[in-house]
Amino acid sequence: MNIIEIKDPKLNKTDILNQIAAQMDGKVVPDFATIGPEKLRHAVPNRVSLEQGNESSNHEAFIDLMISHQLEEPAFTSEAPIIGPWIVRLRQVWNWMSTKWYVLPIIKQQSDVNGQIAVLLLEMETWMNERNQTIANLEEKVNRLESIITANQLSEK
């Protein structure tokens, strides 16, 4: 794969690349793999290898929990003809004081708790996925070691 991509048909790609090549002679690039913070030395993670097979079967449940953690105050309705809207209005006025100063703060409190639980569960799920990955890697290593040991034992015989 070429390092430089030139798509503009009005530019002379060959000429540009030749000019660059001529300029590069004798210049040296430092070994960046040994310079700067350790975490920045590696290449940016490969998308495919890291995005596959990471989701647990619980994921859909977490999604449901996360998006429905916010409680809702139910709306008053009435099916009664003509006086229905009056009944609704009356109940709204009647409940306004307790709802605004008592029920709504409790709803908010509960929504916050629900949200925190959802986040905590998600973090636990992430942690478990990471541990599972570690266990899988260790199992693979053990299998490899076992086959080496078996091969050694066979060759000794």
Add this chain to the structure above:
Amino acid sequence: MRIHQLVPSMSPGDATSNHILEIDKRLTEWGFESHIFAHGINHKIEKKIRPLVEIRPLLKQKNDLLIYHYNIFHFSAHLFQTAQCRRILIYHNITPAHFYSEWDKSNANNCRLGRFLLQRLQQCDLAIGDSDFNRQELVEAGFDVGKTAVVPIFLPVDEWNALPIDTTLQKKMRKSKSTNWLTVGRLAPNKALEEIIRLFHVYKNQINSDAHLYLVGSQTIKTYSQEIKNLVNSLDLSSSVTLPGRVSNSQLKTYYQNSDLFISASYHEGFCVPLIESMFFGLPIFARNASAIPETLGHSGILFNQFGYLEAAEMAHLMITDAALRQQIISTQKQRLQAFLPDAAEARLREALQQINVLSTLENT
């Protein structure tokens, strides 16, 4: 007909927020009753935006239309899922989680959930991507290809033209007559800013010692931002690399107008507004051939596949010093810009609404 736009948060200067305001303006001009609802509302624009809680009763109105802007995992997605009115999803893309996993667990979780949830938002009348790259992600997530469209981000070009220059910053940038490299966007791992800094190090040490790099963008991911600063110090570049953080619009315009090259090493962009800003301000673009970047650039700008630091540094130098090459790049970029100007975006929005017969509903009433 009423159209409600719903978004997790709105703040001034943000590209998505601006896009929403521009759509609102068009919808109102076309005769719709248009409202915007958000959960997080910045106080500077709160007059135009209604709190999220007020949208709930409206979602039961079958004749209304809900447009949900999806750019992050948020519980408001539930409102979109359960709405009984007609629904359009506008997908602004979510960065794949793995870019953040080593740097910010919370962000990584949000991205992972956000991308996962996307598969569950398929039940809608139309799904729109800002780019074809985003539209294809929608199709990959299971959306019906026949119910997808592309509407580019509305750009505030009038505002850009009217913005004053920050003269103090301009004097500072042009004081030493140095060659200025610019990159714009929040400091995030998918942007691979470490690669830009290394490339700049090669450029400065091997080609042009009188050069300066400006990394403009918010530094909300503290761990990554700190390591980027550590890298700058390790390479002894602290006097020639500036990280001003998030800047005002006037300052941003000044950075664009006083730089010699725009560079992006980003591995993942759903659209990349800074590329369009560079086209607008006549700054040659040197960017990675990845995600939506080649689509946004079309035939304009120069792309790189990987660094090749010396080769890439020489290319950057040529783009800055070869006047004919530079002019040609800027000219092609200006042509490409036409596809993203407000009139073009407006036409695409019209087409998209026509796709679900929303405009004809208006004409019939």
